[in-house]
Amino acid sequence: MKQRVQGSAGVQGAARVPAQRAVDVARERDVAVPGARGEHTHCEPPIPQPRAVVQRSSVRGQILDALRTALVAGELKPGEVYSAPVLGERFGVSATPVREAMQQLTLEGAVEVVPNRGFRVVRRGARELAELAEVRALIEVPVMLRLARTVPAERWAGLRPLADETARAASSGCAATYAESDRAFHRAVLSLSGNEQLVQVAEDLHRRSQWPPVGGPVRHGRADLVADAAEHTALLEALIARDLDVVRGLVGEHFAGAS
Structure with missing residues (x-):
């Protein structure tokens, strides 16, 4: 159900103000105004219904997470344009938190603004994904090798539940879950470096690399996901054993496979 802000002037009063003021009042009350934000809702591709309607608390954050999941799963297709009102209907919320979430995705490079229509999912090619993998390797591989020399085995062992979770997620075959x-x-792994800026930059690059390219909703099938998860487990065992040669080989293969 859409959230509405009650104004003191009332609907009749709003009808008497000039056209622009009427638009402003409608926006304040979160009422859809045709053309007010240049978003048309006709001729848009169908969108699968969500598994569950989001809760009212932290609506913007939940919508952002849901949109990111839809991108990875291929439910929001590259090259297609989606409007905030239509997406709001999908999630059972007003258009406002959807716009805010889409603006964040614009900053992340996942979508771009299309004047008078909404937001277009960015088309991504193999070259861009390869470049992202290369940059991730340049950042993460040296850090992992340094950590392999300094972090005690018991701290690496504490990450076993996360490695096991990647294996379970891969077995499900769900790209978004994995x-x-x-x-x-x-x-x-990177948090063990104590460098929060590095963690944030690396996660942003990682997220971008997970969006599917043009030509298919999922970049890897179940078998590829399982193989990728197995590399996590092998890497963790090598880190616990402090076997630097194996660590070096595994991280190189891991990022090569991400391209």
Whole structure:
């Protein structure tokens, strides 16, 4: 149900103000105004219904997470344009938190603003994904090798539940579920560096690399996800054993496979 802000002037009073003021009043009350934000809702591709309607608390954050999941799962298709009102209907909320979430995705490079229509999902090619993998490797590989020399075995062992979770997520075959567990594992590894800025930059690059390219909703099938998750487990065992040669080889293969 859409949230509405009650104004003191009332609907009749709003009808008597000039056209622009009427638009402003409608916006304040979160009432859809045709053309007010240049978003038309006709001729848009159908969108699968969500598994559950989001809760009212932290609506913007929940919508942002839901949109990111839809991107990874291929439910929001590259090249297609989606308007905030239509997406709001999908999630059972007003258009406002959807616009705010879409603006964040614009900053992240996932979508772009289309004047008078809404937001277009950015088309991504193999070259861009390869470049992202290369940049991730340049950042993460040296850090992992340094951590392999300094972090005690018991701290690495504490990450076993996260590696196990990536294996379970991979077995499900759900790209969105695996993407979340994959990021959680890499985030936990890099967090041992104590450099929060590095963790944030690396996670942003990681998230971008998980969006599917043009030509298919999922970049990897179940077998590829399982193989990727197995590399996490092998890497963790090598880190616990402090086998630097194996660590070096595994992280190189891991990022090569991400391209």
